[in-house]
Amino acid sequence: MDKQALRNRIVKRVAEELKPGSLVNLGIGMPTLVANHVSDEMGILFQSENGMIGIGRDAVTDDNLDVDITNAGGQPVSTVPEVSYFDSSLSFAIIRGGHVDSTVLGALEVDAEGNLANWIIPGKMVPGMGGAMDLVTGAKQVIIAMEHCNKNGEPKILQRCNLPLTAKGQVNLIVTEMAVIEVTENGLLLTEIAVDTTVEQVIKATGAELKIASDLKTFGEIE
């Protein structure tokens, strides 16, 4: 599966988790693409922690470019008609105060207790946490959208994270190109597998114990 097809499958499946009328924060990178799979009818508003609610899905062109409207990655974005803007204090009141319904982020590692690591690889890569710690702690639902394994083919879903944590016990759902996994009080529950994989393959690519849902479903399309 090529990278783009794989990412499309993940973000499309994540989009199905979002509730009509909800407020959603999408992380930088792959999570941003989730917006492409949400219809206008769903009435979902996208928050950006740098200070806006109402990022549009239209591409930015010379005609609608406004350099005073950027997202948390510093990139110019379009807006929906009901857009609003605010400073960083209010932005994080929205985030920490539990007013964001869902946040979608990538991960370096995620584990069976819902712990997330995505801001530092000590000695190697130190991008910083940005708003991720606040988002993961404050949002009602935390969805991880990521490739199932790292670029060396090793599991990113572990019994216990090795890397420094972004937050403890906050992850609710993990969506990869292979599987949809719920974080429950009793560990990880495999609820869906991709159409082109098997339970055995998912277990092999996962570094944590998986319980298999009795009504295991499939998702995605064969590429």
Added chain:
Amino acid sequence: MQLKPIISPEQAVEKIKPNDRVMIGGFMATGSPLNVINHLVDLGTGELNIICTDTGYADKGIGQLISSKQAKSVKASHIGLNPETGRQMNTGELEVELIPQGTLAERIRCGGAGMGGFLTKTGLGTMVEEGKQKVTVEGEEYLLEMPLTADVALIKASIVDKAGNCIFNKTTKNFNPLMATAAKLVIVEAEQVVEVGDVEADRFTLPGTFVDFIVAV
């Protein structure tokens, strides 16, 4: 009428001394006082302790202060898009403290609002909690985060009237109005300076009382 002095960017950066704690507004250079930053790079003051949400890009905004080695320390939430910050941190040239973005914003708000700190769940169970006091309120555990202040705040506003009242367009707000409350000396770079009365007073979101100097671009 209480009007604020309008100064040049050259005059503005001369007010900043080595070892000053300098808050700089903007988010990935959106809403950063780019003109003042450029002059601060040219002047080469150095030994600055910078407080900002991110170190931007190596060639734009706050990142230029890092690239030209004007900083001895940085408190920020994100440094990932400026590889030079990470490089100087790894070689020990630059002291970097990474702070969750919401915590950084609230620490600055506390500093400006005369608050002794605040309680948050952000950072619990992570490296961020190291060395910090934990407080339990009604059975819930929180981290105690302390206020943050500065010697100088360099902010950017879209419209400033001559009394220093500020309007920040759209996503240029970010940390600018917060930082204006938390520093001893506040210099606002104005995209547009207008006469008092030219703009409906109700549109201003930062009162001029926080502003010491206006830099007209």
